[in-house]
Amino acid sequence: MNASGLSTARLGRLREVLTGHVARGEVPGLVALVARRGEAYVEAIGTTEAEGGGGPMRGDAIFRIASVSKPVTAAAAMILVEECRLRLDDPVDELLPELADREVLRRPDGPLDDAVPAHRPITLRDLLTFRMGFGAVLAPPGTYPIQRAMDEAGLTPGPEAVPVGPDEWLARLGDLPLVHQPGEKWMYHTGSDVLGVLMARATGRPLAEFLKERFFEPLGMADTAFHLPAGKLDRLPAAYRPDPGTGRLVRIDDPSRTRWARPPAFPSAGGGLVSTADDLLAFCTMLLNKGRYGGERILSRPAVEVMTTDQLTEEQKAENAVFFGGNSGWGFGVNVVTRRDELAAVPGRFGWNGGSGTSAYIDPAEGLIGILLTQRALTAPTPPVLFRDFWTCAYQAIDD
Template structure:
């Protein structure tokens, strides 16, 4: 049976059964899925908000989208580029003096004082492409001195918002050497948090105010922000993580005392937002429409094309192989697909995942958006089976 969006209702039913299996097996308490193609939107809320609870998961449930914040922050930066308030290849020192006169470790495992001068200054392009020279070190905790220093300074990337206000956070970051030369290697996360500070300083307002005025309000994203107001907390489910010793699920963040229950000290451009599946669809649809949403134009078509094009060298992708392979890469704040080897890996597809169990991508070729919202933390950068099965199920539902 054909639908106007070219999706099979029978096969969408198959997707429901596959995703419901994760709830029935107790792997997640509940989840919400969305598949939109050619403007036809299918949303499915399955299970409960909490393990053993009786409050059902709903379409307007609010989720911690963590790193799915990154594409939004990158879009905000490109708004300022279009207004010539920021320039892609201008050093960021003008607004981020904490990052001037960088020093770089001679080697990853070396002492913090074994350093050389940076070959050049850090640019906005470096932040957008996560090639500024510092970020998540993908190794066991405290394996290297710089890892320990990053953690002790409260700068280690993770699923929770940073505890320090932006100026203090930048001061602490500025006290540490870079791990690699600017532009040399891709390192996850930290560049997006710095980008959020840069946007706030360039716009002379808090990051959330800028995002609200320039992205959230024009797109009707009424439930997206850096915290959940008290009146909406009942719509925020608990988040869960795997207990290392027992393998069972334990609460990571309880809505009754949630880290997201009050305005954060640091509005994290790398991972601080909460949102709903319909709010995030609006952002994805804007990006799919090359910057336009209804009567609103958020970005120009060339900006979106630039953001969603491959920005990494083959060597940089190989060095970050836990995130990328020979079929994927990174643009400006988004992961992109470059080669097809499965149902969902359509070249040109772009988006990203969130560490607390969310995934959202736009596919220009299929005129399609898919979003999965759970609240179970990922155990590693490798997508969990619930992500893999969602995307397989979404693409197998195409019926033309």
């Protein structure tokens, strides 16, 4: 055991288990990081490509972090709350008039014109907690009229880039009814993307500029952005998804012609960032330290505490058990563990996973940070075996 309270021998087990997943071809490569008490253990395993090309995975590889973007942008939004430029319970109508005077479906499976007026406006709190009344619909694609309308408008949550700018995207959203009344139910994803538009309008600046100046630069997150300059593209691994029939990895993004080589039309606060293990360690360390990083206070302790507290009632999350596993809830942009039922399920632990194959969680009780970055897309809301094994190995290494 060293000063971190992590067993060196048991950290070796972490490498052995993760190497096994790579050797079996489940992922081409990965970067794994476990940090405690100021010491970080990092493993870069495998290669950057699955087809035999590329090179060894690098510790400074830049990954598409997908929904791990959500905690990052939610934390940045708390800067504007602390400055009283945004308020949790104020309606967003003034800055987002496209979302004023909403209509709400009588039934999620009903026709679009069978709607009633919203009981109240959408608030910033609704966006942060995913209770705005709109988001991913958990039914087979095309089952309900609202799903078909979302598909046609380009509003269905997914890995594809949004082809229009923020104003057009929000106008399309404003043309559709909400699925639930504001504050009534948790619905995944869309609240984060609306949050990004709100932050840009509140600051009068593009979202990327605000995040870089007020959040990424103070944290030293030099490789976190919505796109990469040409000089960094060699650090971006190829991205894959498993073929549903064969399980073989199919390349879905090539570094030589990646869309991350240029600024996106729509900077997605819900899933558009790229980042590294080191950058995410800085972000997670700030949250673990209750808002302080390197002697500088980024957020207040109360801001971090409210952000990382479960905000949902059982009724609000009842239809989304697949996301919460019976032992967690949702704060502001983060999943929050509420019940201990496995090694890594420590009450108060918070973070999230990304559909591109990424995971980042912070455990205040154990003082532990874990980050796993892969380039294999997830195929379900429940974490894959690789993720579960990573977290088991991280927690079994605790030796005090």
